Amino acid sequence: MDLTAQQLLRDIELLSRAFLESESDTPILPRISPEQLREEIEFSIPERGGDHDEVMRRLVDIFDRTPRTATNRFFNQLFGGRDPSATVAEVLSALANNSMYTFKAAGPHILIERELIRHMGEMMGFANADGVFAPGGSLSNLTAALVARDHALEGAGERGLEGSTLAMYTSEESHYSIPKAAAIIGIGRNNVRYIPADELGRMRPDALAEAIEQDLSDGIIPAMVNATAGTTVPGAFDPIREIADVTRPHGVWLHVDGAYGGSIVLSENHRQLLDGSELADSIAWDAHKMMGVPLTCSVVLFRERGRAAASLSEHAEYLFQQDDDDLNPGTRSMQCGRRNDAIKLWAAWQRNGDEGYAARIDHLFDLTAHARAIVENDERLELSCEPMSVNVCFEVRDKPSDLICHRLDESGRLKVGYGVVKGRRVIRIVFVNADLTTADVDQAFEAILETAEEMPKTNNAVEVASRCAVC
Numbered sequence: 001m002d003l004t005a006q007q008l009l010r011d012i013e014l015l016s017r018a019f020l021e022s023e024s025d026t027p028i029l030p031r032i033s034p035e036q037l038r039e040e041i042e043f044s045i046p047e048r049g050g051d052h053d054e055v056m057r058r059l060v061d062i063f064d065r066t067p068r069t070a071t072n073r074f075f076n077q078l079f080g081g082r083d084p085s086a087t088v089a090e091v092l093s094a095l096a097n098n099s100m101y102t103f104k105a106a107g108p109h110i111l112i113e114r115e116l117i118r119h120m121g122e123m124m125g126f127a128n129a130d131g132v133f134a135p136g137g138s139l140s141n142l143t144a145a146l147v148a149r150d151h152a153l154e155g156a157g158e159r160g161l162e163g164s165t166l167a168m169y170t171s172e173e174s175h176y177s178i179p180k181a182a183a184i185i186g187i188g189r190n191n192v193r194y195i196p197a198d199e200l201g202r203m204r205p206d207a208l209a210e211a212i213e214q215d216l217s218d219g220i221i222p223a224m225v226n227a228t229a230g231t232t233v234p235g236a237f238d239p240i241r242e243i244a245d246v247t248r249p250h251g252v253w254l255h256v257d258g259a260y261g262g263s264i265v266l267s268e269n270h271r272q273l274l275d276g277s278e279l280a281d282s283i284a285w286d287a288h289k290m291m292g293v294p295l296t297c298s299v300v301l302f303r304e305r306g307r308a309a310a311s312l313s314e315h316a317e318y319l320f321q322q323d324d325d326d327l328n329p330g331t332r333s334m335q336c337g338r339r340n341d342a343i344k345l346w347a348a349w350q351r352n353g354d355e356g357y358a359a360r361i362d363h364l365f366d367l368t369a370h371a372r373a374i375v376e377n378d379e380r381l382e383l384s385c386e387p388m389s390v391n392v393c394f395e396v397r398d399k400p401s402d403l404i405c406h407r408l409d410e411s412g413r414l415k416v417g418y419g420v421v422k423g424r425r426v427i428r429i430v431f432v433n434a435d436l437t438t439a440d441v442d443q444a445f446e447a448i449l450e451t452a453e454e455m456p457k458t459n460n461a462v463e464v465a466s467r468c469a470v471c
Contacts, residue, residue, distance in 0.1 A: 011056055012091070019063050027071035030412030037065060067415065072433065072440040076415040078232070078260050081433035083292040089347035090294045093340040100133070100338040101330030103323045110327055113342035116349075120285060121301050123265050125278025130305040132333045133298065133341045137259025138177035140284035140300035141226070143308065143334055145181040147282065148224035148253035150311045157311055161186055167215050169193045170226040171203035171238055175257060178226050187223060200386055201236030201421075203227060209246045216250070224253045229274055230261025233419035233428055234384075235391030237261060241276030248279070256283040259298065261389055263290035266354065267361035273389065278303075287345045290364065290390070290432050291357065297341045308332035360434045364390045367431040370438045374445050380452075381445075384426040393419070393426045396452040401425045401460050404452050413447045425460040 041061055068074060070082040098106040100113065113133060121129020134140045145168065150157050153164055166187045170178045172194045179189045193211045195203050212222050225247050227238040240256060247254045256262075256277060262285030265271045277283060280303065287297040302308055313331040325331045330338070352360065371392045375381040384393040395401055401418045402425055408414040419428045429444065 007052075015056065015059060015063070018060060022064055023068050023071060026068070026412070028068055028073040028412050028415055029065065031410045032065050040065070069415075070433075072436050073413070073444070074415045074433070075429045075431075075444060076417045078289045078430055078432055079295060081292045081435050082294070083344075083348045083351070085351040086293045086344040086348035089344040093343050096340070098340050100340050100342070101319060101328065101333070101336060102321075103327035104321065106340065109340050109343055110329065112346045113329060114326070116342055116345055117299065117301065120299060121303075124262075124274070124280070124283050124285075124301060126283075126301060126303045128305055129301050129303065130308060130332070131299055131301040132308060132329050133338070134300055134334065135296045135339070135341070136298050137175070137257065137284050137286045138180065139334060140259065140286075140298045141175070141177045141255070141257055142181040142184060143300045143312075144253075144255045144282040144284060144302075145178075145187075145224055146185050146334075147302070147307050147311045148255060149185050149187060151253050151281075151307070152221050152223035156186075164221055165191060165219070166221045166223040167191045167193055168224045168226065169195055169208055169211060169222065171195055171197050171201075171228055171231065171236075173197050173201045173203075173231040173234065173236060174226060174228045175232055175259070178257070191220075197236065200388060201231055201234040202388075203238040203243065205239060205242040205246050208243060212246065212250060212252065222250060222252045224255055227254065227256050227280070228261075229256050229258035229277075230264070230389055232260065233391070233426075234393055234421055235261070235387060235389040235430075237273040237388055239276070240274065241279060244276055244279035253282070254280045256280045259284045259286040260289055262286070263357075264361055264389065266291075266357040267365075268358060269362055270365055270389075281307075287348075290361065291345070291348065292360070292432075292434060293345050293348050297345050363434055364431045367436055367438065367441055368392055371429060371431070371441050371445070374441070378445075378449075380449060384421040384424065390431040391428055392430075393421050393428050395424065395426050395460055396449065396455075398457045398459075399452040399455045400458040401427045403455055403458075404448060407451050407454070408447060411451070413451070414444055416444070416448070420462055423461060423463075425462050 069080055074080050098109060100106050103110045117129055117131040134143060152166055168182050168187055179192045182192045183189050195208045195211060198204055215222055225243060227240050227243045229237050244254055265274050283301045285299050287293040288295045309325060309332040320328050330336060368387055368390045372387055375383045375394045380397055382395045382397055384395060405416055405418045408416060416429055418425055
C-alpha cells in the first residue's frame with residue numbers, strides 16, 4: 001500500500017471517529033446562523049490549492065457544525081438513524097467510484113441492483129418487475145411521470161405534446177414533486193388536478209372519477225393518477241385498490257408514490273396499507289427513509305418490463321458497447337453518470353433480512369402507538385388526526401406549534417417539525433429511526449412540553465388555500 005492510500009485510510013478513520021464521538025457527546029447542535037458560520041469558517045474557493053492537512057482541519061470544522069440527523073433527538077424529517085452495514089458499503093462505494101450505467105463499468109453492482117429490483121418488485125406484487133435506482137423520491141416520481149406521459153400520448157417523447165392537453169391527478173395532501181414533474185415533462189402545473197381527501201387525509205376515489213370524467217368530456221387526456229402511500233404531514237395512505245378501479249377502465253397510468261411509506265410492505269402486520277399495489281403501473285420507494293439506508297437511495301419500480309427503456313433509452317455507442325440492455329441500467333435511467341446506491345441497500349438487507357426489516361417496521365409502529373398514548377393521556381396535548389402510519393400530529397393546547405419547534409432547534413434540545421392539518425398548524429413527530437426507544441419518545445415530549453411553557457398563548461388556526469379541482 002502506497003503512502004497516499006495509507007494517508008487516505010488514516011484520515012477517514014480519524015475524521016470519522018472524531019465526528020462520531022462529537023455526535024455522541026452532542027446529539028443535537030443548537031442552531032448556528034448562516035452569519036455565524038460565515039464568521040467561523042472560510043467558504044471561499046482559493047486560487048491556489050493548499051495543504052492537505054489544512055483541508056482536513058476545515059472538514060472537521062464543518063462537520064462539527066453540521067446538524068445531527070442520525071441521533072435519538074432528530075424527529076424532523078422522514079429519515080434518520082444509521083445502519084452500520086449500509087454505512088460501510090457507502091464508504092466503499094465512494095472508494096470504488098463506479099458509475100451505474102453499464103455492467104462494463106460497474107460489474108457485480110449491476111447484478112445487485114437487478115436483484116434488489118426483483119425482490120422489491122415481488123414484495124409489491126410485480127411478478128416480473130423492471131426499474132432503476134434514482135437520487136430520491138422526486139426523481140423516481142419524475143421518471144414514472146415521464147413514462148406515464150408517453151403511455152398516454154404515443155410519440156410524445158419524439159414530437160412533444162403537439163397541441164394536446166394532458167392532465168395529472170393527485171391528492172391535495174400529496175408531495176410537491178408531482179406538480180414539479182408535470183412542469184418538467186411539459187404537462188404543466190395548471191393541468192395537475194388536486195383531488196380532495198377524506199377525514200384521514202386519503203384521496204377520495206369518487207372525486208377522482210368525477211375529475212377524470214370531466215377532463216374526458218373536455219377533450220383532455222388523463223395521463224397519470226398519483227396515489228400517495230404515506231403523505232408527508234398526516235402520513236395517510238390513499239386507497240390504491242379503489243383508485244385502480246377508477247383508472248383501469250380508462251387505461252390511465254396509476255403511479256404510487258411510496259417514497260415514504262413503501263417500506264411498510266416489509267411488515268406482514270401493516271402491509272395492508274399498501275393493498276392493491278400489484279395493480280399499479282409504477283411505484284416509487286425510498287430505502288433511505290424507513291429502512292435506515294444513507295441518503296440517497298430511491299427506486300422506481302415498473303410492473304411491465306421495457307416501459308422505462310422505451311421512454312429513456314438513447315443510442316450511445318461510446319457508452320453502451322457490450323452486454324444487453326438488462327445489464328446496462330443507463331438505458332432506463334434519467335441519468336448517464338449515476339452513483340452506486342444499490343450496494344448500501346443490499347448490505348443493509350444482508351444484515352437485517354426480510355424478518356429483521358419486518359421487525360423494524362413493527363417497532364416503528366409501536367413507537368407511534370406510544371407517542372399517540374402520550375398525547376391522548378395528557379390534557380395539555382391534543383391529537384390532530386388519526387395516525388395511519390408512523391406520523392403523529394398534535395398540538396400543545398393554546399401554544400404556537402411553529403415557535404415551539406423553532407425554540408427547540410435554537411436550544412439544541414430537539415429537532416422536530418410542524419405542518420398544517422385541517423387548517424391548523426401542528427407539531428409533526430415521525431418515527432423512522434429504529435434505534436429509538438420509548439424512553440427517547442418520552443424525553444422528546446418532555447422537551448416539547450417544557451418549551452411550550454415558555455411560549456405565549458396563541459391560536460394555531462391558519463388560512464390554507466385549497467388546491468382541489470373538484471372540492
